[in-house]
Amino acid sequence: MTNQQLLERAARAAGIGPVLCYETARNCLRIGDRKHYRLWRPFDDDGEALALAVALQLDIEWLTNMQCVAVGRRGVGVTIAWL
Numbered sequence: 001m002t003n004q005q006l007l008e009r010a011a012r013a014a015g016i017g018p019v020l021c022y023e024t025a026r027n028c029l030r031i032g033d034r035k036h037y038r039l040w041r042p043f044d045d046d047g048e049a050l051a052l053a054v055a056l057q058l059d060i061e062w063l064t065n066m067q068c069v070a071v072g073r074r075g076v077g078v079t080i081a082w083l
Contacts, residue, residue, distance in 0.1 A: 003027055003043070014055035016040060 004022040007029050011019055020030040020037055028041040042049040053060060057074040063081065072079035 007042070010042065010052055011040065014052050
């Protein structure tokens with residue numbers, strides 16, 4: 001999956017839009033209309049990444065004993081861990 005596809009799917013899942021286009025040079029999406037838009041950059045902006053995690057109801061936890069990050073969705077009961 002490309003960064004563009006990942007961003008577009010994340011925006012759709014979080015209800016962020018409308019998406020105008022993907023900016024390859026900045027690795028972000030333009031959100032809004034042609035006259036008034038903003039850049040959505042969750043890869044580079046921690047605040048937007050956190051807002052995305054909240055919108056998707058994700059629980060993110062650092063597991064010190066295993067040295068990994070666990071991510072689960074509230075109410076679903078499935079947790080994924082990365083080393």
